[in-house]
Amino acid sequence: MSRTGHGYAGTTNGVTTDAGLGKKFSEAISANAREKQPPSQALVEDGRRLLEALMEAYMDAEFQREVCRLREEIHDELRFLTTLGPLAARAQEPVFQCFGLPPGQRGVILMKMGVRLLSTVSPDIKELAGDLRELLCLPREEEDITSTIKKAESEFQDLQQKIAAAPLELRGPLAEAFLLPYNASPVEIAQAVPRLPKRAKEIADHHMARGRQDIIGEGKLLGSDMAHASDETLQAKVQDMFERYLQKMLSRVITPLDSYTRAPEDFACSWARDLVSKQTIQDLWGSQTCQTATLPVRDVVEDLSSQLGFSHGVAILNDTVSVKVTRQAREELAALETAGAVTPSQDPCNVGARSVWLHFETAEEREKSPPALRELCEHLLGLPHALLAAAESNSVVASRLRVHPHIMAATYRRGAEYHCHKDSYSGTDNSRMVTILLYLNDWQPGDGGELRLFGTKQVDADVGTGPGLRDAASAPDLERFVDVAPLSGRVVMFRSREIWHAVREPREQRWAMTLWVMAD
Ligand SMILES: O=C(O)CCC(=O)C(=O)O
Numbered sequence: 349m350s351r352t353g354h355g356y357a358g359t360t361n362g363v364t365t366d367a368g369l370g371k372k373f374s375e376a377i378s379a380n381a382r383e384k385q386p387p388s389q390a391l392v393e394d395g396r397r398l399l400e401a402l403m404e405a406y407m408d409a410e411f412q413r414e415v416c417r418l419r420e421e422i423h424d425e426l427r428f429l430t431t432l433g434p435l436a437a438r439a440q441e442p443v444f445q446c447f448g449l450p451p452g453q454r455g456v457i458l459m460k461m462g463v464r465l466l467s468t469v470s471p472d473i474k475e476l477a478g479d480l481r482e483l484l485c486l487p488r489e490e491e492d493i494t495s496t497i498k499k500a501e502s503e504f505q506d507l508q509q510k511i512a513a514a515p516l517e518l519r520g521p522l523a524e525a526f527l528l529p530y531n532a533s534p535v536e537i538a539q540a541v542p543r544l545p546k547r548a549k550e551i552a553d554h555h556m557a558r559g560r561q562d563i564i565g566e567g568k569l570l571g572s573d574m575a576h577a578s579d580e581t582l583q584a585k586v587q588d589m590f591e592r593y594l595q596k597m598l599s600r601v602i603t604p605l606d607s608y609t610r611a612p613e614d615f616a617c618s619w620a621r622d623l624v625s626k627q628t629i630q631d632l633w634g635s636q637t638c639q640t641a642t643l644p645v646r647d648v649v650e651d652l653s654s655q656l657g658f659s660h661g662v663a664i665l666n667d668t669v670s671v672k673v674t675r676q677a678r679e680e681l682a683a684l685e686t687a688g689a690v691t692p693s694q695d696p697c698n699v700g701a702r703s704v705w706l707h708f709e710t711a712e713e714r715e716k717s718p719p720a721l722r723e724l725c726e727h728l729l730g731l732p733h734a735l736l737a738a739a740e741s742n743s744v745v746a747s748r749l750r751v752h753p754h755i756m757a758a759t760y761r762r763g764a765e766y767h768c769h770k771d772s773y774s775g776t777d778n779s780r781m782v783t784i785l786l787y788l789n790d791w792q793p794g795d796g797g798e799l800r801l802f803g804t805k806q807v808d809a810d811v812g813t814g815p816g817l818r819d820a821a822s823a824p825d826l827e828r829f830v831d832v833a834p835l836s837g838r839v840v841m842f843r844s845r846e847i848w849h850a851v852r853e854p855r856e857q858r859w860a861m862t863l864w865v866m867a868d
């Protein structure tokens with residue numbers, strides 16, 4: 349690249365020598381359009397000096413820092429271009445003035461047309477223009493603006509179609525989260541989507557205004573470990589939580605369940621069929637109107653069950669597999685842990701827990717799994733089909749279940765616990781419908797690590813402001829709970845969208861396997 353080494357090429361003490369390049373470009377462009385006349389060599393040299401002067405302006409360290417920061421912060425192409433425009437204009441302005449190009453966007457368009465023409469006779473002009481675009485963090489070749497707009501339009505269409513294909517039960521809560529009516533049209537919802545970060549901030553502000561005591565503590569928005577955090581940290585955390593929550597809601601709406609799940613019958617097995625009885629079905633899906641029946645942990649918590657006030661929603665089955673196989677599975681998990689495959693939970697409510705996903709999508713994945721874990725996973729994956737079959741033969745209306753064939757194995761040690769939560773908030777954040785747990789521990793009283801199941805109470809509906817939205821009307825009743833020991837071979841199944849639960853801190857290391865069964 350030829351450089352003059354002192355200021356812009358073509359200027360002497362700020363006096364312009366290339367005045368009128370804009371005019372020369374216009375004339376050459378129309379001569380070329382009219383008579384296919386190629387640009388003169390003199391114009392090529394003028395053009396080269398213009399690009400070199402811009403190069404020098406763009407290489408300014410401060411300018412480069414700002415462009416790079418924009419590129420890192422803005423992922424949306426169109427928004428990046430519109431934000432870059434005014435910044436680049438500041439760097440271009442003195443150069444354009446010096447070369448006699450009109451200021452602003454008109455100068456940019458004229459320069460681009462001029463460069464396109466010069467590139468037809470001089471490939472190095474094209475190279476130079478590519479270098480310049482790179483300095484602006486743009487691809488070397490310019491995509492023409494109509495194709496950028498077309499791309500944005502087709503992305504919008506695509507989003508709108510995906511929203512239209514989602515059931516109203518999913519679309520409605522998303523619309524309400526954006527303060528639209530429950531039955532807002534897919535177009536209205538798609539138009540609201542870019543406001544997602546702003547909406548998350550509004551919801552966060554609303555919660556922050558309620559005061560710390562209302563948002564921090566067991567069963568609240570944030571765990572007690574946040575009690576001493578500064579207001580700024582809280583604000584950032586709550587905002588981030590709602591942004592992620594809204595993102596999950598959106599992705600739940602636009603990702604069809606069937607695209608990543610399989611039919612339960614694909615995993616049917618006799619172990620599961622033999623296990624599930626009429627009683628299991630009644631425990632899980634029994635009549636909603638029955639107030640007084642007992643919790644199905646008859647042998648464990650007989651005295652507490654009636655206090656809970658839920659007579660359905662949880663089924664517990666004991667000794668479903670041999671101690672020999674749960675011990676072997678524990679050893680296999682310990683080996684995975686040693687190999688570094690068991691990683692810490694990222695959820696702030698799930699402090700210190702660590703887990704590994706066991707995948708069963710393909711035959712290779714199945715074969716890769718160690719034998720005891722594979723056997724247990726295959727058993728658990730058979731339960732959704734067994735539940736549906738038993739529901740049908742007992743004339744109980746069950747949900748349409750789908751299997752996402754991966755199982756989480758999680759471990760808690762001293763210091764780890766899971767605060768009160770639900771595995772799905774009305775099904776709007778994820779499609780979990782039934783949680784199936786299998787415990788692997790040689791548990792003794794005093795070992796801790798019980799699964800705590802809470803009763804619920806009605807609270808004032810706070811529709812439109814919180815996660816779960818309509819769901820805010822049901823809250824855990826922290827005074828009423830039962831603790832279920834994580835005994836080897838014990839299977840606990842519960843309705844993910846209704847049952848508030850927690851894991852108490854254990855004194856001994858504790859392992860559990862979880863299958864979340866999905867539904868619309
Ligand atoms: O391990 C348990 O008992 C329950 C864990 C749990 O609630 C969860 O992972 O969502």
Ligand SMILES: [Fe+2]
Pocket residue numbers: 769770771849
């Ligand atoms: Fe859970």
